[in-house]
């Protein structure tokens with residue numbers, strides 16, 4: 001599918017066909033294709049919980065404004081944004097550094113410098129850590145929607161849920177924020193899609209401050 005078609009045809013789909021399965025292989029393809037998304041210093045501070053079990057999805061739906069798509073979609077993602085994903089000693093900070101050394105874009109002697117730079121950018125207060133985690137995970141989530149569409153799957157992002165209740169219900173550790181949930185599957189073909197939603201124009205998007 002041409003990227004222009006992917007971007008024009010992706011929609012937040014309200015009605016999923018609960019009887020059209022999505023294979024684990026296809027989900028893996030989506031998750032890994034989307035992982036090509038860029039991130040700050042390539043730190044990739046995102047994780048995913050993948051829900052398929054109906055009982056689990058029912059528990060989530062109760063905490064997500066009772067949105068039917070949570071149980072109708074065969075797969076639901078819980079996106080997790082790691083607010084500790086910049087910290088020295090974090091497994092992926094370490095892996096990232098080693099990978100850069102291996103690739104020749106970094107030298108081992110710069111380890112202290114590197115960890116200090118990222119701590120200075122993302123670790124000086126809670127707002128910075130939150131922004132770091134959520135902006136990067138937001139890019140990843142967008143990439144997931146495009147990757148899914150390119151593989152003929154439909155998605156629906158959701159932030160209509162009780163954040164703290166979901167955290168408690170699914171035993172999600174405190175270092176993670178949950179920027180969004182996402183239903184994934186195929187559209188229920190007996191339903192019709194409403195016309196595309198309006199979008200801001202160039203002039204409405206571009207601003208200037210004097």
Ligand SMILES: Cc1cc2nc3c(=O)[nH]c(=O)nc-3n(C[C@H](O)[C@H](O)[C@H](O)COP(=O)(O)O)c2cc1C
Pocket residue numbers: 010011012013067157158159160161180197
């Ligand atoms: C972060 C995020 C959270 C959203 N949360 C919800 C939600 O909880 N429930 C819902 O029905 N739609 C939700 N939406 C869908 C938006 O309403 C939808 O994307 C927007 O109206 C544009 O429509 P389109 O995606 O079909 O182009 C969410 C979208 C985003 C990006």
